[in-house]
Amino acid sequence: MLKGFCDTLKERLGLQLLEYDIEEHANSIKYSLGGMSISAFSVLVISGIVLAQFYIPDPERANNSLHYLTDQVYLGWFLRGIHFWSAEVMTVTVTLHVIRVFFTASYKNPREVNWLIGIGLMVMIVTLMFTGTVIKWDQEAYEALAHFTWVAEKMGIFGLPLTEQFAQGVPLLNRIYMAHISLLPIITILMIGLHLFYVKYHKLSPLPDAENPEGGKVIDFTNHMAYLRRAGAGVFALICFLALVISPPLGNQPVLGLEVTKPPWQFVWIYALENLWVPSLIIVPPLIVMFFAAVPFVDQSKERRWRKRPIAMAALVFTIVMFAGLIIWGKVTTMTHSM
């Protein structure tokens, strides 16, 4: 009887469409990093919805409302920790996912478009992290916003929609909060859907060393979903553990005009570059996006084995070392300029 009910439900919901073959290597950590990122993102969305019930997007009250949440609301500190650590975990899984895709040359023909969508998703994630940093409205947040508005103003007419002048009388914090909880998540979710659609359409990229890319062992996709559920449970357990042990930083209301903090580690590399040359703030981010976007169009060879791609591997190592070096440098260096 139960089986009959499940079969009927499956038929009515069209779940039999999920019963298609995919390659067996899908059930591995390195080919499930995207799925883990989606798990972390899901936790972010759910915890963010609850957090939003306690947040007041007003420059006078925003910071106090967060202190109230963490100090007075039952489990409020844990909820905020889960939101924060979900973002941290997602940063790591997304970074590893991008490294894996590059390492296995999964961006190559016919998956160029999905690589570009992935780059777009990275930009969205960085933007979500930035806006999330700003809306807690402490000293770090204020300084992040100060840098942002400086860049927006330098961009002239193109930066106008991102400045206070665009909607005078409306605090920028309100608009950034709106972007953080609605505009950016909606765009991100749509892009994730598109990303998954093209994974399905072009199929999971074969193993680089596979002798016959089309003839490997296959498993049912529902089996892969079960694997991803398990991975997602692990991600959630890790997030809970981190939230339980380490609370995210939260300062008090900012002191306007001061520049004394450093950004979160995801952004501290650009702090190092800014120290070298202030216009880096404007020039470097789009250059990096263009560099990543150009990858599948510059590297058009059919070769997918990493040993046969010395230039690509050198570029990968250089990029990782450069970012790691800049993050460490940004951490230890002291500010040598003021805006």
Added chain:
Amino acid sequence: MNPGKTVLICIGLLLLLHPATLLAHAGEEHDASQDKAMQDPLVADSIYSAGDEASPLDMDDPLGSPLSRSALDIDDEPMDAGMPMMDGMDHKGMEGMDHDESMQTVELAHHELVSPPQKGYNLAVAITLLSGLVYGVMILKKPGE
């Protein structure tokens, strides 16, 4: 475990537990006395100051914080007004903030260890244990795989 998986796990741990994740954040430590000095006008105007429940800013805690957290690092020296000023910064949209410019003292905020007195700490422990337990069972049983 194959080398690729090992490398991925190592990079993951490195990124997640990099010192910068613990030290790069900054801002102010939540200090009750400073809160009072800087934010009394705000508290008086806040919905959180209404009612019988004490404001978090008014709680009298010998450790200086209603959370009684212990610091993970020592990078919390006050940064004073001698620090660089953002002279070119436009404060539009931030005028509503009633700050006393003579009290420009900032203490760096940082990650802190969570301590048991937090509200709902036991439930948080239970949720974490349960999530770990579910994951453990899924590893052993591998349902659906």
